[in-house]
Amino acid sequence: MIxxxxxxxxxxxxxxxxxxxxxLLKLKCHLIDALAQPGGQCSEIYPKKPIYDIPGFPEIxxxxxxxxxxxxxxxxxxxxxLGERAETIDKLEDGSFIVTTNKGTKHHAPIVAIxxxxxxxxxxxxxxDNIDTYEDNGVAYIIKDPEVYRNKRVVIAGGxxxxxxxxxxxxxxxxxxxxxxxxxxxxxxxDSVEKVRxxxxxxxxxxxxxxxxxxxxxxxKLEAITVTIDGQEQVLETDHFIPLFGLSPKLGPIANWxxxxxxxxxxxxxxxxxxxxxGVFAIGDVNTYQGKLxxxxxxxxxxxxxxxxxxxxxxxxxxxxLKYTTVSGIDGFDGSRKEAPKAVVQSIN
Amino acid sequence: xxxxxxKIKDREGVIHQVVAPTDMAMNIMxxxxxxxxxxxxxxxxxxxxxxxxxYILSKTDLPxxxxxxxxxxxxxxxxxxxxxxxxxxxxxEQLEGLEIELAPEY
Numbered sequence: 001m002i003x004x005x006x007x008x009x010x011x012x013x014x015x016x017x018x019x020x021x022x023x024l025l026k027l028k029c030h031l032i033d034a035l036a037q038p039g040g041q042c043s044e045i046y047p048k049k050p051i052y053d054i055p056g057f058p059e060i061x062x063x064x065x066x067x068x069x070x071x072x073x074x075x076x077x078x079x080x081x082l083g084e085r086a087e088t089i090d091k092l093e094d095g096s097f098i099v100t101t102n103k104g105t106k107h108h109a110p111i112v113a114i115x116x117x118x119x120x121x122x123x124x125x126x127x128x129d130n131i132d133t134y135e136d137n138g139v140a141y142i143i144k145d146p147e148v149y150r151n152k153r154v155v156i157a158g159g160x161x162x163x164x165x166x167x168x169x170x171x172x173x174x175x176x177x178x179x180x181x182x183x184x185x186x187x188x189x190x191d192s193v194e195k196v197r198x199x200x201x202x203x204x205x206x207x208x209x210x211x212x213x214x215x216x217x218x219x220x221k222l223e224a225i226t227v228t229i230d231g232q233e234q235v236l237e238t239d240h241f242i243p244l245f246g247l248s249p250k251l252g253p254i255a256n257w258x259x260x261x262x263x264x265x266x267x268x269x270x271x272x273x274x275x276x277x278x279g280v281f282a283i284g285d286v287n288t289y290q291g292k293l294x295x296x297x298x299x300x301x302x303x304x305x306x307x308x309x310x311x312x313x314x315x316x317x318x319x320x321x322l323k324y325t326t327v328s329g330i331d332g333f334d335g336s337r338k339e340a341p342k343a344v345v346q347s348i349n
Numbered sequence: 350x351x352x353x354x355x356k357i358k359d360r361e362g363v364i365h366q367v368v369a370p371t372d373m374a375m376n377i378m379x380x381x382x383x384x385x386x387x388x389x390x391x392x393x394x395x396x397x398x399x400x401x402x403x404y405i406l407s408k409t410d411l412p413x414x415x416x417x418x419x420x421x422x423x424x425x426x427x428x429x430x431x432x433x434x435x436x437x438x439x440x441x442e443q444l445e446g447l448e449i450e451l452a453p454e455y
Contacts, residue, residue: 159423187420245424
């Protein structure tokens, strides 16, 4: 069982900044995220795109903002459960919570802060009738262990970076790699596109465009697919089919946690961004209130106020006043200390 | 700059007549959100999610699709010949009388 003071669901910018604000109050944080790396949308959707409205940064790439936030909070030693989705929440008699992920990892904390953005990112599944029946039986939407495909025939569908990158990667592992895309053009890093072109010439990748996978066949497991090229159907034998059509966010299991939800967002009290369940807060894009703006900078503000309330719940009756980091410095949980250089007081004569 | 009139058919078939300003650098996705129509605009307008996909019903002359929009539509679902991403169509006077329908949610 992982124990912490504030359990943060969602490791996007708001969740990461919570680590820092909580750390100033000597509260420890642990973050759960469905994605394999921290950063949320900033790392998953637009890491190379600039953001212009982070105070103090005239321009910063979303990926760099993530990097900076991790750096800013690292002395407070946050824990991470990545690649797992928060599934259930149970309230214990003492008012604390146990949050369990889809992989069964349990987390215990007196405070839960949902910083889930638009929800957890889940693969977009193509609309092929019987695709569900082949999931984990030849069809996968995420490649977890490339070794599974060693000496197997693999069909990848998609036109973005992940389809290109995995086709290149698996070309050396699988016995046969076929890449299918609806258009002749791919949207990916230039060198990936070049590499696929090269591997196609070497007959290491079989490229079929413009085409679409329209049916799956097989008795107990996937054995073949139907590819539709210009209205003509063609059956192709394969062991694996990996559609890589990106990820889309879904509020997911949080929707069943008994929280007040309005239009896919969690209603909160703007006093401290607490939800209708005492001890459970919602901050950043996942919450809603009158006048809500889905901006990273608003998430930072919400995280800061929320931590003050969390402190009071965890330390009832214990007095505290806001301190300024310039004056007090920062004492990390790792023993480090950051502080403003002292002024030199010396007489000049 | 004047306002323009658009007709937006929602997923229940209800037609909404909306007035859109041409001087606020808005796009169709944003107009839908401003009128609280059920358009998610997940990626915020980067042509990276297709949650603002719509079908163009009128014969209005529209700006050509850019590379990003073409690429996203090539991966989206429920795509038809008249599909566009609302976030990539800027509101200009040229759009007066435009009629669109929201594509199904995915």
